[in-house]
Amino acid sequence: MIVFSEYEVYKTLRELAEKTFPDEYVKAFKIEFDYKKASKTKNTDYKKKEEETAVITVFNFDRSHNHIITTTIQELAHHCDLSFNGSDKDSKETHKIYKLLLEQAHKDSIVDLAEAKQNMDSKELEKLEKKVGALEYKKVVSDAVVVKINNYDQREILKEDEYKFSPTEKLWVKEYENTDLADEAIEKYIDAGVVKETITIVSKAENIIESTYYVIFGKDCFDVKDDLKKAGAFFDKDKGWYKKIKLTEKEEMEALAEELGISKVKYTTSIK
Numbered sequence: 001m002i003v004f005s006e007y008e009v010y011k012t013l014r015e016l017a018e019k020t021f022p023d024e025y026v027k028a029f030k031i032e033f034d035y036k037k038a039s040k041t042k043n044t045d046y047k048k049k050e051e052e053t054a055v056i057t058v059f060n061f062d063r064s065h066n067h068i069i070t071t072t073i074q075e076l077a078h079h080c081d082l083s084f085n086g087s088d089k090d091s092k093e094t095h096k097i098y099k100l101l102l103e104q105a106h107k108d109s110i111v112d113l114a115e116a117k118q119n120m121d122s123k124e125l126e127k128l129e130k131k132v133g134a135l136e137y138k139k140v141v142s143d144a145v146v147v148k149i150n151n152y153d154q155r156e157i158l159k160e161d162e163y164k165f166s167p168t169e170k171l172w173v174k175e176y177e178n179t180d181l182a183d184e185a186i187e188k189y190i191d192a193g194v195v196k197e198t199i200t201i202v203s204k205a206e207n208i209i210e211s212t213y214y215v216i217f218g219k220d221c222f223d224v225k226d227d228l229k230k231a232g233a234f235f236d237k238d239k240g241w242y243k244k245i246k247l248t249e250k251e252e253m254e255a256l257a258e259e260l261g262i263s264k265v266k267y268t269t270s271i272k
Contacts, residue, residue, distance in 0.1 A: 002146050002173045003166045004065055004209045006031045009058070012069075012110060013076050020104040021097075027083040029054040031072070035061060035213065035267050043068070046075040048088060054079050062247050065209040067119040069111050073101050095131045106137045109144075109204065113137045143178040144204040147186065151198045154189065161185065167269055168211040170244075175204060210246055215253045216266040217241040224260040231256060242271055 010031040017026045034057050043063065048054040056075040058068060077098035082088040084097075106113040113135055117125060129135070149158060149172045155165075163172040176182040182201055190196055202208075219240035221228060233243040245253060250267070257265045 002175050002204075002207065002209070003164045004068075004168045004211065005166075006033055008164075009069070009072065013056075013072065016073070016101060016105055016108070016110060017076060017080055019108070020100050021080065021084070024080070024084050026080060027054065029056060029076075029079050031055075032057045033061075034059045035269065043071040044075045046078045046088065048079070048082060054082070061211055061213075062250055064115070064119070065211075066111050066115050069105070070102070070116040070119065073105060073111070074098055077101055092131050095128050099128060099132050099135060102135060103137055106140065109140055109142065112140075112205070114139070140205070142204055145176050145179055145182050146173060146202050146204050146207045147176060147182050148173050148200040148202070149189065149194060149198055150200075151194050154192060154194050157189070157192055166209065168213075169209060170212050210248070213245060213247055213267050213269055214242050214271050215245050215250070216268060217243075217257060217260075217262050218264075218266075221260070221262060224262070227260055236271055239271060 010029075013031070014026070014029075030053055032055055039060060043058070043060045045057040045059075046054065047057070056072060056079065058072055061068070077094050078088045078090075080097045080101070081091070081094045085093060088094075102111065102113060102116070105111045106116075114137075117135065148166075148169070149163070150170070151158075151172070155172065158172045158174075161174065163174045165171075166173050174185075176185065179201070186199055186201070189199065216239050217228060217233065221241045225235075225241070228241045228243075231243065233241045235241055243253070247267075254265060257263075
């Protein structure tokens with residue numbers, strides 16, 4: 001997965017479930033991102049009420065995308081158990097489904113299980129392995145690379161070449177089978193007017209989807225507007241003072257708000 005959005009996560013998980021269990025029927029579900037919610041005990045949530053479409057909610061976005069997808073697959077396991085067996089309670093069957101989903105996800109380069117195991121709750125991992133055995137996987141070797149371009153003006157040529165816009169990173173991205181193919185494409189973009197410095201190429205194995213958001217300080221900040229300007233913030237007539245940040249900078253922004261006497265800040269993926 002090189003683009004992180006509700007639709008891409010849903011599409012990836014749907015395909016994962018169908019590939020892992022080709023003879024089973026996976027009921028309808030949807031993915032929702034809750035950027036406001038935070039929890040010290042849970043990173044995702046699964047809800048299914050009678051005939052309503054099941055909802056997997058994702059929060060705590062100050063984590064790696066590998067960790068986010070791993071915990072979301074855990075909720076998918078509950079949904080698959082409900083689809084196949086009529087129960088979404090935490091059981092041995094749920095853990096068996098979770099294990100198979102994780103192993104398939106590793107084979108398909110959706111998650112890296114070596115990293116996932118480091119991020120998983122130790123008690124949860126111990127319970128999984130005790131009930132259904134240790135996760136089985138091999139290191140996936142791939143020459144694939146990901147090209148990321150931060151150039152809005154050239155979006156039409158990028159769309160024609162099947163680049164996808166990553167709403168969290170605010171970049172155009174595409175995967176190539178190897179570096180040679182990527183370099184060839186990059187030369188074409190530079191000739192077309194794309195600034196070389198706006199292009200980044202990384203191996204798929206090392207690709208990190210670093211979420212980008214806007215922190216909104218609000219309109220009632222007249223007395224500290226110079227401090228906000230110095231911190232890189234801008235003013236919008238509807239939202240007030242805001243700044244584009246990586247979500248890993250969240251604590252830094254909240255500390256700034258406290259220092260300036262701003263009682264509450266909000267986070268959003270778009271300033272429009």
